[in-house]
Amino acid sequence: MGFEWKVAFRFLKDGRGQTAFILLGIAVGVAVQVFLGTLISGLQADLINNTVGTSAHIIFSGDNGFSAESRQASADYTFAVEGNFRQTDDTLKDWRPLMDALDNQPEMTAVSPLVQGNGFLLRSGISAPVVFRGIMPDRANELYQLEEGLLEGNLGLEGNQIMLGTDLAEEYQLRLGDNVTFQLPGESRQVFTIAGIFDLGSQSINESWILLDLSRAQRLLGLGDDINRLETQIRDVFAADVLSEELEKQFQGVSIDNWKVQNADLLSALQSQSGSSITIQVFVLLAITLGIASVLAVSVVQKSKQIGILKAMGTSSSSASRIFLIQGGLLGLLGSLLGVLFGFMLTQFFLWGTAQATGRALFPLEFDPVSSAVIVAIATTASVVSALIPARKSAKLNPIDVIRG
Amino acid sequence: MLRLGEGEIVLLETRGITKVYGTVFKTTALGGIDLNFDPGEFASIIGYSGSGKTTLLNILGALDRPTDGSVWFNNVEVTAMNDRELAEFRNRNIGFIFQFHHLLPEFTALENVLIPTWIKTHSSTRQKEERARELLELVGLKERINNKATDLSGGQQQRVAIARSLINEPAIILADEPTGNLDSETTEQVYELMREINARLNTAFIVVTHNDHIAAKSDRIVEMKDGMILKDYLTGERSKDDVWQDVAPKYCRHCYKDSDEVNNQLL
Ligand SMILES: Nc1ncnc2c1ncn2[C@@H]1O[C@H](COP(=O)(O)OP(=O)(O)OP(=O)(O)O)[C@@H](O)[C@H]1O
Ligand SMILES: [Mg+2]
Numbered sequence: 128m129g130f131e132w133k134v135a136f137r138f139l140k141d142g143r144g145q146t147a148f149i150l151l152g153i154a155v156g157v158a159v160q161v162f163l164g165t166l167i168s169g170l171q172a173d174l175i176n177n178t179v180g181t182s183a184h185i186i187f188s189g190d191n192g193f194s195a196e197s198r199q200a201s202a203d204y205t206f207a208v209e210g211n212f213r214q215t216d217d218t219l220k221d222w223r224p225l226m227d228a229l230d231n232q233p234e235m236t237a238v239s240p241l242v243q244g245n246g247f248l249l250r251s252g253i254s255a256p257v258v259f260r261g262i263m264p265d266r267a268n269e270l271y272q273l274e275e276g277l278l279e280g281n282l283g284l285e286g287n288q289i290m291l292g293t294d295l296a297e298e299y300q301l302r303l304g305d306n307v308t309f310q311l312p313g314e315s316r317q318v319f320t321i322a323g324i325f326d327l328g329s330q331s332i333n334e335s336w337i338l339l340d341l342s343r344a345q346r347l348l349g350l351g352d353d354i355n356r357l358e359t360q361i362r363d364v365f366a367a368d369v370l371s372e373e374l375e376k377q378f379q380g381v382s383i384d385n386w387k388v389q390n391a392d393l394l395s396a397l398q399s400q401s402g403s404s405i406t407i408q409v410f411v412l413l414a415i416t417l418g419i420a421s422v423l424a425v426s427v428v429q430k431s432k433q434i435g436i437l438k439a440m441g442t443s444s445s446s447a448s449r450i451f452l453i454q455g456g457l458l459g460l461l462g463s464l465l466g467v468l469f470g471f472m473l474t475q476f477f478l479w480g481t482a483q484a485t486g487r488a489l490f491p492l493e494f495d496p497v498s499s500a501v502i503v504a505i506a507t508t509a510s511v512v513s514a515l516i517p518a519r520k521s522a523k524l525n526p527i528d529v530i531r532g
Numbered sequence: 533m534l535r536l537g538e539g540e541i542v543l544l545e546t547r548g549i550t551k552v553y554g555t556v557f558k559t560t561a562l563g564g565i566d567l568n569f570d571p572g573e574f575a576s577i578i579g580y581s582g583s584g585k586t587t588l589l590n591i592l593g594a595l596d597r598p599t600d601g602s603v604w605f606n607n608v609e610v611t612a613m614n615d616r617e618l619a620e621f622r623n624r625n626i627g628f629i630f631q632f633h634h635l636l637p638e639f640t641a642l643e644n645v646l647i648p649t650w651i652k653t654h655s656s657t658r659q660k661e662e663r664a665r666e667l668l669e670l671v672g673l674k675e676r677i678n679n680k681a682t683d684l685s686g687g688q689q690q691r692v693a694i695a696r697s698l699i700n701e702p703a704i705i706l707a708d709e710p711t712g713n714l715d716s717e718t719t720e721q722v723y724e725l726m727r728e729i730n731a732r733l734n735t736a737f738i739v740v741t742h743n744d745h746i747a748a749k750s751d752r753i754v755e756m757k758d759g760m761i762l763k764d765y766l767t768g769e770r771s772k773d774d775v776w777q778d779v780a781p782k783y784c785r786h787c788y789k790d791s792d793e794v795n796n797q798l799l
Pocket of ligand 1 (some may be wrong): 553560561580584586757
């Protein structure tokens, strides 16, 4: 161990109370950073999971031949092109090769075709608006976790079988095996049998979705072999925008949308939350830095006699300054390590506390070793930086002034 | 100017050094000093307070720079070195003993002795530690090796400082009133110790002192006045009586009726 380390260590060890206080100060600051960081990232992860956990990340739908640009470019001729395509033109035709291709994309975790149409549930003179969603049960299960959400029945969906949400079932007192009449688009009526009741965690889904087999839905809605959308989930939800751009290059003639665009509001809210969290972290860091700087500034004065002797005996100015940089670094490192420990304990205590109060943890909190390591690294660096001024003082100290007494 | 014989190596030499303190109100602390010190020499610098002794010693020890003139060590010009080189020069060639001990209170006696080796090599070896123990034994502190510096008496601390000044085996040790705040008994012990080291290791000593007995017992006396050398002579070239007449305070010049008594006092 180098001589500067030896002296730095000894100075810190010898300044017991002072060292303990500043270590505690750093530890408390870092604990707040760790706790706050864990809390906010837990909260955000929970929100994101609620938003995209069981919904599509990237959605493929039909492109009627006009990209957004060409639509705009042709704005002058709108009157001329308007009649040339119908609303239904944005269905996906010939989608099976696309689905196969997407199945082979390593990023994709679920690919599920969807046919969608609006209708009404007819029951004792009342009609309730519903959304028919034709699915391939196995594929949709991967995306919506149907199996987990299924309260009664099974995923079979053969013939006239449908699944509906628990809220709808409750409202209209529908039970497994009941036959229910629906009005389809185009005034036609159809009777379905309830083969399953699900709870997908969202009230709007639970009171409006009617799930039925894809091919049956295609027939009922008169789509032939077309579908409305291909819904997909991907491994890294936040890469949705980047991945969609890549996919747009790969697959022409489809329009690709992603959850980030659809949830821009949520994302910007999360971003501003992260922003305020970072602001707090920065100010905590600033407080730590100032604390260390002031403690070391005092220490340089206290140790000026020692520094003077060391210099008289041949310690160079850079060496003398390093003694204080090392002290700063040591304080930062030890303090922030202690702080991570405190922060970890604080999150555990918080989890325990909320579990005590509400019966279950509000949302899962995951201790993130990487971000803790980053905090330790930043705090240590900041501590070394904060030691720069005391270190300069130490470097400038003239041994003669000390020796004269 | 004094040389101990032509052709001998000069250890430390000053050429016309002056020191002026302050920029607006100038104090001339040294007014042109030419001095030579030889290897193994034991010299005392005496003179009234404010005569420039500490200023001279600090310049000799490369702790301070003269306003004018140069300092040479083994024919190398010390005054031409930059600060970093000066620090290294001090570490390797000069041992310091200060009036107020100036041990590092955070460290033990042994560690304090080792500090100059840490500075020199950035590490410490078993041999160096062994040497430090020997030196502490030499200064009579075998039993106090692991005491914190603050747990030692004034005389003990000064002896640790002497051991510390020796660890890097410097050619010369500069001591500024090393016994200034010790009682006469301890003063005598410290002086004897320095003399012993001087004899055994041939380390040169330049000791600034107000203690006339120590001065009278050195090989050479340099007396300063108002930043100038007033007298500079070898004690061996004069009778002890004569030397005593020279260094003793005026009120004491006639304290001793015959030279026997002077001799007793000097021994
Ligand atoms: N840093 C300084 N600034 C201004 N003047 C100084 C400084 N240091 C010393 N002096 C002056 O230089 C002169 C010589 O001082 P020096 O300390 O060398 O004397 P000294 O012989 O060691 O005295 P003493 O026996 O009291 O220690 C004195 O007049 C002193 O006031
Ligand atoms: Mg002095």
